[in-house]
Amino acid sequence: MSKNPKTLKPTPAPNTAPPEAPAQPTPWAYSEQVKAHFLEPKNFLMGDESQFDFNAKGTVGNKICGDEMTMYLKIAQGKIQDIRWRTYGCASAIASTSALSELAKGQALDAALKITPEQIADYLGGLPERKFHCSVLGSEALAEAVDAYRNPK
Numbered sequence: 001m002s003k004n005p006k007t008l009k010p011t012p013a014p015n016t017a018p019p020e021a022p023a024q025p026t027p028w029a030y031s032e033q034v035k036a037h038f039l040e041p042k043n044f045l046m047g048d049e050s051q052f053d054f055n056a057k058g059t060v061g062n063k064i065c066g067d068e069m070t071m072y073l074k075i076a077q078g079k080i081q082d083i084r085w086r087t088y089g090c091a092s093a094i095a096s097t098s099a100l101s102e103l104a105k106g107q108a109l110d111a112a113l114k115i116t117p118e119q120i121a122d123y124l125g126g127l128p129e130r131k132f133h134c135s136v137l138g139s140e141a142l143a144e145a146v147d148a149y150r151n152p153k
């Protein structure tokens with residue numbers, strides 16, 4: 001059945017309104033140090049764990065965001081001789097753990113365990129308040145690795 005052209009609805013004209021002005025770019029809420037550690041994380045484990053000679057390993061997860069962190073330590077004479085880590089984590093967790101790894105390398109175990117989120121944030125030139133919790137993920141993985149080293153199963 002053919003349609004009567006008089007009853008056809010007109011096709012709406014294409015939207016010719018000018019496009020909305022582009023939104024202002026969101027300002028970068030992080031310091032340059034955070035940006036640098038995020039883009040080029042220090043002591044990040046490339047490849048699988050067979051690429052690093054470690055004798056302690058700890059993995060933790062954040063139940064709220066689902067991020068996960070694994071820390072690998074080479075411990076000798078009670079000190080962290082070397083350190084690697086990897087994560088399924090956010091930018092803040094990456095930058096924070098990169099900073100933590102630099103702060104902890106060469107430290108005695110107990111000294112490394114005392115590195116606070118505030119020290120990590122200071123090292124990074126600050127972290128946004130709502131991202132502060134991300135700086136804890138690396139510290140928790142480090143504590144887990146030290147515990148595994150001290151209490152082998």
Ligand code: FES
Nearest residue numbers: 065067090093134
């Ligand atoms: S949002 Fe999960 S560690 Fe940052």
